[in-house]
Structures are given as structure tokens and as C-alpha cells.
Amino acid sequence: MPLKAAAHIEAMSAFALANFGGYDQPTLAQNESAFPPSPKAIEAGRDATARSHLYPDPDWTLLRDAIARAYGVERDLILCGAGSMELIACTIAAFAGPGTDVLATDYAYNFAASAAARVGAAYVKAREHGFEVSIDAVLAALTPATRIVFVCNPGNPTGTCIKNTELLRLRAALPGDVLLMIDQAYGEFDDQDPHALFALAGRGDTVVLRSLSKAYGLAGARIGWGLFAPQIAAELRKIQNSNQVSTVSLAMAVAAIEDQAYMRAAVARTSDIRDRFAQGLRTAGYEVPESRTNFVLVRFAEAAAAAAADNALRGAGIVVRGLAGYGLADCLRITIGPQDVMDRALRILTALRGRLCW
Template sequence: MPLKAAAHVEAMSAFALANLGGHDRPTLAQNESAFPPSPRAIAAGQDAIAHSHLYPDPDWTELREAIAQAYGVEPDLILCGAGSMDLISCTIAAFAGPGEEVLGTSYAYNFVASATARTGAVYVKAEEQDFAVSVDSILAAVTPATRIVFVCNPGNPTGTVIRNAELLRLRAALRGDVLLVIDQAYGEFDDQDPRPVFALVARSDTVVLRTLSKAYGLAGARVGWGLFAPSIAAEVRKIQNSNQVTTASLAMAVAAVQDQDYMRETVARTAQIRDRFAQDLRSAGYHVPQSRTNFVLIGFSSAEAAQTAGRTLREADIIVRGLGGYGLTDCLRATVGPQEIMDRALRILIDMRSA
């Protein structure tokens, strides 16, 4: 008789990554930075490789101090992980189990559904409005079984934001035994002051997550961080693997966070390319919501039109992300890449619209 996995694992679908068609092809499908990390981060990583025979600091001491200095938060509230995915997975595992619910939104980051399925909990979606999170929809979907509410702001794959005041309203209206997780993976692209949201962590019922994969260009290093009240952090750390952030990744992360000027320049350059690309698409007749991330959502007249555009771009060696897994079959998501690739993609899409 063949071995069988646990029933809830057998019932899962694997988390779907983008079909890149090979790493030698230009991709606008991964939400990676269009620009390399800070030269200081690269140099720090190269130096750290010589110490790879030693285990990394399991408490991320230097990185927590650097983040605290850069973001005006307390280092004792910071947990780090192998990307924000690690922190999402461990937080859900610590606070949701079989028969309980994790409540997200229509277009929240799909990995949350995968992380929920691993625990045997149930993932529920509240409707979004105009591709944006709706606090009223979330509150209407809360049930006695709700253990976690997960909000991605700015959103992925939509790129949209809601104001901080709405997040504060959401937290105030939720029960005290419901953990609110606010994923701000693209927070550096949002012009709102993060401090009111960060301050929610002091309530001991809210977690705020960030990553160094986007604005800092460290997707390959796999470093994420978040703000956790001590009572929540203690449970999440039980689930985390020890030494999960490598020595080289820690060194790169410290140097990257300390180079705030480089990060801000990266964000500004990315936003400039993004806004020009989005506006030109709107002028050509595409529906493109306002984005506060490093990507844009492109709406087409039909699912068939979106599939044709994705296929045409791929034939030109440009890969974008199809969004069937989000139910957005009539949309594609395009990461902001180098200007030359964005210009090529734009010409193809405009030509298709005018054909």
C-alpha cells in the first residue's frame, strides 16, 4: 500500500509560481526589483561568505538594530525570517488550526491561502471593491470561527492601497481574539506615514510585515521582517526554524537597510517608470488601477484578450503574470522592469489595442 500524506496536505494545491520559461528570459512576472541592491549590500554579502562555516545569528541582532534605526521602531518588537513568506506561514501556523478560519480578501496574496491549508484551517475571502480592500466587506465576513484577518496593503496583485485610517477602523471593530496581520511587502512604495499602523502592534493583537525583496532588491537573499508584540512573537518563534536567514543574507540586509538613500532612489526610479507605463496604457484604452507597488495590473476586455496578450508578449521574450489563480482571468500583472523592456512591452500592447 503506497504511503499517503496527511489528509489536509493531500487536499492542498501547490503554491503556483510564475511560469518563467527559463531564467535567461526577461521576466515581468516576479515583482523583483528592476535595479540591483545597494553596492554596500553586495560588498557586505561578499565579505560575509568567508564566514559561511559559522551559523548565522539566530536573533538577527544587527539587522534588528538597523531596522529599528531606519523605521523608528523598537528592536525588541522585530522578528526576521527567510522572506515575509516565512513569517506569514509561521504566524498562521501559530494562531489558526483545524476548523478555524483565516479571512483574507478577493485578491489578497495567494500564498496566504496555501499557508492556511497547511494548518488545516479554512481560508475565506471578503469581496474587494474596485480592486481595493473593503473594510466593511471584511467586517461583514467575520464569523465566530475567525482567528486571523489578513490584509495586504498595498495589495498584490492589484497594486491598490487603502488609507491608514481604514486599517485603524478595521482593528478597532474586530474582536480582541482575532489577530490582524497587515502585509506591507510594498510599504516603501506607499507615501503614507507608517507609524500609525506600526503603533497597532502595541495592542498585542496586530502584526505588521515587511520584506527586503522589493524596494531593497534582495529577493534572492530571502529576508523579511515584521513587528510582533512579545506575546505573539513567543508563539511564532516556536514554529520558525532556527538560523533560517543565512550569514550572507543577514550581512546584505544590514547594509541595505543602512543605505536608505539608495533604497529611496530605487523606489523613485521604479515609480517613475511605473507611472509612465501605466498612463500610456490608460491612454491606449486599458484599465490600469493606480498602483503603489513595483508592478501594474492591466485589465483587458476579456479573458481571451488577456491570454492573447500574454502569449504575444511571451513570443517576444517578455513574460508577464497571468492571474487566473486570483479569478482575474481578464487581467495581467506586469512588474516594473528595466526601461527598455517596459518600452517593448508597451509597444506590443498598444499595437494590439490599435489592431
Template structure:
């Protein structure tokens, strides 16, 4: 009998959200509520002419667009088929059997999957009040710790750490521990990212971003990150060559060169998010303050969350259950168009009124 290696046999496959069927509106995958930049769409159409050719394996134009958007050195940038590719390659390159990847209780679940792929242990640190605690992370470090993974802003909580706390974390960790900062939702966080990007120059920190969220390019699968040269050399050994399609590179570069459109989308999304959160808090749901394009909705217990989920599904709305994150009493709702968010709040208001 042919058998996979032991760590692969022991792990579970990474599970994506249930996107429902016909007639369902999915608010389960944190997709953008708005279309991509018209400039990105035009660039994608033009790039189709080059479909017979392999894409640029060094992402030259996309790197230039990232450099222009963030004033970063292009030589330190790597691009991936979504940020998931970059996270997976980082963890597989720098952790293995006997090593520990230190993360947080409600951090992005794919980090656990990547640790299992590498045969490393994943250690989850509690998040009091749905927020990462640098103090608790530092207390959990052991000699086996090789990587610390922090999602900021957090997924699925939506909360965020001040940049100064991330800097404190890095400055207190051992120099032989790689710090990975996943900033998939950074465009929704008004903090100046310069201080966190500057940590990469130390040689022991990587910062990862994506164009799936604020830029509305989830279907293109484009992620990027800033990496120390010694880290990047090892990662490229594991990354697929020609990993980002030519059309995706063209659309991503054009989207980055249209920052006004992205900022407008972020402002509109935040207004819808904050309006929905305020209305849900008014009916007794303790929604944490979010710095992302989603909100976490806590209920009294897992049973009430399941009943709310059933009511939402009956109304054609599909949210993401959070049991896999150790939050069975919570649902996560992506911010959708205004009429969808109104319908979501209406359903939950009727549900909560029926519970009284």
C-alpha cells in the same frame, strides 16, 4: 500505503510564476528593476569569510538596522527567510481545523496556502474596483474567524488602503482576532507607517515587511516583522533556527543603512510605473493606480488577456497571468528597466490597435 494528513492531501502546492527560458525577459515576479545598494553588495562579499559558521539566530545586527530605519523596539522584531516564512508560521500558530482565516479576493495567495497547511478555512472577501473594503471585511467576520489577513498595498492589484482604514479595521475587530498586515510593498507607498506599526502594541496585530522588493534582495530571502511579545513567543516555536544566512543578514543590514539608495530606486521605479500605466490607459486599458513595483493590466475578457499574453511572449516578454487570483482577464507586469517597459507598451499598443 503511506499517506499525508488529510488537509495536506487536499491542498495544491503553491505555484510560482513561469519565468520562461532563454531569450525571455521575465516581468512575472515583482523583482526589483535595479541592483541592490553597493553597500549591501560589499557587505555580502565580506560576510562570505564567515561562511563556515552558522548565522546569528537572533539577527542582532539586522534587528539594529531595522530599528535604526524605522524607530522600532528591537525586541519586537523577528526576521524570516522571506516574509513567506513569517506569514506561514503566524497562520499555523494561530489557526487550525474549524477556524477561519479571513482575507480578500485578490490578496496574496500564499495566505491561502498557509491556511490550508494549518487545516483552517480561508474565506475571501470581494474587492470592489480592485480595492480592499474594510466594511466588507467586517461584515464577513464570524465566530470562527481567528485571523484577518490584509495585504496593503495589495498584490496583485497595486491598490492601497489609507492607514486610517486599517486602524478602523483593527479597532472594530474582536480582540481575540489576530490582524496580519502584509506590507511587502510599503516602501512604494508614501503613507506614514507609524499608525499601523503602533497597532502592534495592542497585542493583537502583526505587521510584516520584506527586503525583496524596494531593497532588491529577493535572492537573499530576508523578511521581517513587528510582533506582540505573546505572538512572537509562539512563532519562534515554528520558525527554523538559523533561518537567515549570514550573507543575507549582512546584505540586508547594509541595505537598510543606505536609505538614500533605496529611496532613489523607489522614485525611479515609480516614474517608470506611472509612465507605463498612463500610456496603457491611453490605449484603452484600465490600469488601476498602483502603489507598488508592478501594474495590473485588465483586458476585456480572459480570451483577450490570453491573446495579449501570447503577443507579449512572442516578443520575449513574460508577464504573470492572474487566473489563480480569480482575475483571468488580467495580466500583472513587474516594472522593469526603461527599455523593457517601452517594449511592453509598444507590443500592447500594436495588439490593441489590431483589435479595433
């Protein structure tokens, strides 16, 4: 008899990362930072390599202290993980399973679908309108099987923002036995005050997730954190491997969080390049929703036009993200990279728009 995986694992597909053709070329396909991490983080990581014979601190003590200070959140609510992906997967595994639904929105971060599939939960989508999450549509899609509502704010791949007041309205309208997950991987790019959302975590029915992969430029170090009430954290701790964040990554993360000025400058520069790139694309005639992230979504007249643009950019060594997997074959997602790369991308897309009459 041939070896068989569990039926729900056989039935799922692997989580698709971007097709960026190798690690040796810069890519605008993965929403990595345009800037390296803080020099203080690099130095701290270098120093920490000498302690690599020791297992990392499974309680992330120094990192939780640093996060609590920098974000004004309660230290005891913080859990850290190997990227927010680990925390997303563990939360979904702990609170969903066969016969239950994880309710997300049309264009929520796809990894949540993969995390639901691996525990045999159904992944259901509420409609978005004009690339924006509609809280009313989320509430209308609730069923007795809904155990988790997963929303991204700001969103990936749309880049758009939900007003925090709308998220508070969502929480107030959800039943108490439905866990609300608010994924804020791009939270540092959102100019709304996050404290009202952070405060939801204390209720015991909401988790808020953050990442150091974007604003802090630490995607390769794999660090995320989130706010979890004690009764939720206790369940996650049963399935989380607390040694997952390496000693080197922990040291880098602490130094990066302590260097808020560097992070804020990187976010400001990225946002500035983004806004000028988006405006240039709109002037050329493309539809580009307002982004509060380190990328933009560009909508073309049709899928063939998006594919032509993808090819033209690839031909010039600029790899961006196709979105057919989200049902958006007429769109591309373009990460904000260094200014000169964005200038080249804008020239190529402007010329393309002029050549073809979409």
C-alpha cells in the same frame, strides 16, 4: 499499503509561482526589483561568505538594530525571517488551525491561502470593490470561527492601497481575539506614514510584515521582517527555524537597510517608470488601477484578450503574470522592469489594442 500524506496536505495544491519559462531570462512576472541591490549590500555579502562556516546569528542582532534605526520602530518587537513568506506561514500556523478561518480579501496575496491550507484552516475571502479592499466587507465576513484577518497594503496583485485610517478602523472594530496581519511587502512604495500601523503591533493583536525583496532588490537573499508583540513572538519562535536567514543574507540586509538613500532612489525611479507605463496603457484604452507597488494590474475586455496579450509579450521575450488563479483571467500583472523593457511592452500592448477591437 501506499504511503499517504496527511489528508489536509493531500487535498491542497502547491503554491503556484509564475510560469516564467526558466531562470535565464529576465521576467516581469515576479515583482522583483528592476534594480540590483545597493553596492554596499553586495560588498557586505561578499565579505560575509568568509564566515559561512559559522551558523547565522539566530537573534538577527545587527539587522534588528538597523531596522529599528531606519524605521523608527521598537527593536524588541522585530522578528526576521527567510522572506516575509516564512513569517506569514509561521504566524498562520501559530494562530490558525483545523476548525478556524483565515479571513482575507478577494485578491490578497495567495500565499496566505497556501499557509492556511497547510495547517488545515479554512481560507475565506471578503469581496473587494473595483480592486480595492473594503473594510466594511471584511467586517461583514467575520464569523465566530475567524482567528486571523489577513490584509495586504499595498495589495498584490491589484497594486492598490487601503488608507491607513481604514486599517485603524478595522482594528478598532475587530474582536480582541482576532489577529490582524498587515502584509506590507510593498510598504516602501506607499507614501502614507506607516507609524500609525507600526504602533498597532504593540497592542498584542496585530502584526505588521515587511520584505526586503521588493524596494531593496533582495528577493534572492530571502529576508523579511515584522513587528510582533512579545506574546505573539513567543509562539512564533517555537515553530520558526531561526537559522533560516543565512549569514550572507543577514550581512546584505544590514547594509541594504543602512543605505536608505539607495533604496529611496530605486523606489522613486521604479515609481516614475511605473506611472508613465500605466499612463501609456490608459491612453491606449486599457484599465489600469492606480498602483503603489512595483507592478501594475492591466485589465482587458475579456480573458481571450489577456491571453493574446500574454502570448504577444512572451513572443517578444517578455514574460508577465497571468492571474487566472485569482479568478482574474481577464487581467495580467506586469512587474516594472528597466525602462527599455517597459517601452517595448507598451509598444506591443498599444499595437495589440489597435489591431483588435476590444
